[in-house]
Amino acid sequence: MNTKITLAFILLFGLKSFAQDLNNVQFPHMQKTSVRKEIRMPNILGYQTLKCDFHMHTIFSDGVVWPTVRVDEAWEEGLDAIAITDHIENQPSKKYVTGDHNASYEMAIDRANEKNILLIRAGEVTRKMPPGHLNALFLDDVNPIDTKEPIDALLAAKKQGAFILWNHPGWKAQQPDTCLWMPMHQELFEKGLINGIEVFNEQEFYPIVLDWCLNKKLAVISNSDIHDVTSHFFDIENGHHRPVTLVFAKDRSLKSIQEAMFENRTLAWFDNKLAGKKEFLEAIFKASVTAKPTGKTDGKNREIYEITNISAIPFIVENMKGQVTTVPAESTITMTLDLMDYQELTIRNCYTGSNSILHVNMP
Numbered sequence: 001m002n003t004k005i006t007l008a009f010i011l012l013f014g015l016k017s018f019a020q021d022l023n024n025v026q027f028p029h030m031q032k033t034s035v036r037k038e039i040r041m042p043n044i045l046g047y048q049t050l051k052c053d054f055h056m057h058t059i060f061s062d063g064v065v066w067p068t069v070r071v072d073e074a075w076e077e078g079l080d081a082i083a084i085t086d087h088i089e090n091q092p093s094k095k096y097v098t099g100d101h102n103a104s105y106e107m108a109i110d111r112a113n114e115k116n117i118l119l120i121r122a123g124e125v126t127r128k129m130p131p132g133h134l135n136a137l138f139l140d141d142v143n144p145i146d147t148k149e150p151i152d153a154l155l156a157a158k159k160q161g162a163f164i165l166w167n168h169p170g171w172k173a174q175q176p177d178t179c180l181w182m183p184m185h186q187e188l189f190e191k192g193l194i195n196g197i198e199v200f201n202e203q204e205f206y207p208i209v210l211d212w213c214l215n216k217k218l219a220v221i222s223n224s225d226i227h228d229v230t231s232h233f234f235d236i237e238n239g240h241h242r243p244v245t246l247v248f249a250k251d252r253s254l255k256s257i258q259e260a261m262f263e264n265r266t267l268a269w270f271d272n273k274l275a276g277k278k279e280f281l282e283a284i285f286k287a288s289v290t291a292k293p294t295g296k297t298d299g300k301n302r303e304i305y306e307i308t309n310i311s312a313i314p315f316i317v318e319n320m321k322g323q324v325t326t327v328p329a330e331s332t333i334t335m336t337l338d339l340m341d342y343q344e345l346t347i348r349n350c351y352t353g354s355n356s357i358l359h360v361n362m363p
């Protein structure tokens, strides 16, 4: 067949066989399906374990995304609840994006309801140190926290029953040498105007803050403070995740999250590290990792066990002889073990203080 005949053949029969609408042909399979990555985390102590991020920005302050994008990201990354916390005092897009301090919440709430993401109305009081930056969460109206004096903003938030969170206390732009608890923070703390502190923020860890939280009975918090698209900043495709606060709530509702946070029922999670109160760390570890004898032995007649970790966090376990095993996330490994060596464990990636890690006794 010569080329001309081939072309005519294709035009005649080829087009005919594909003939649908010559004006508009649809390729729906080329559209990406939004997929939620589930974060497996056991429920503990009669509470539901909720995955939360209480700090993020949109175009209504200095973030680069529209508020609904924050909901879509949270859904895809397996979260239960988020707070959009646009800066009260820093709104570089104000010239182009009008709207008051409630705008980002109001733009996002319908999408949040559709996606079953719990959305917290909030704002970030953004001042020089001290007191630095603080998020007011669970507000009814964000506008009253736009005041001249920072303390008035926090009092206005408190009046609405807000949970107040001290953000990035060790951020070098504001605390260049040491992470300091200043007299003004003491004053705010005594007035009930600091209820939790970020131990992890964006890609930073402030170990000393863990001691502050535990000593002063404040909630440990881990937040992204994301300004960019989350998948541009964190390597989510390769299994990394944003900083997440685990909240142990009576049920999956805003009211129960708020109650849990005031009662310090939280853990901070980032980069395979968990930080917070011993009782929650121990409960999460014991609910995640189990050892089951297989009934088989190896060549030296040692019992072989299946060690299973059902959670999204790998655990680095050290036995009484100093031998270290990593039990990968959502996986089972087999190993021979002498139970006598595993009666007391040290979990190297669970932090109970700036300088201490979790020790557990096994039954």
Ligand SMILES: [Zn+2]
Pocket (backbone or CB within 6 Å): 124, 126, 133, 167, 168
């Ligand atoms: Zn900030």
Ligand SMILES: [Zn+2]
Pocket (backbone or CB within 6 Å): 055, 056, 057, 124, 167, 225
């Ligand atoms: Zn921020």
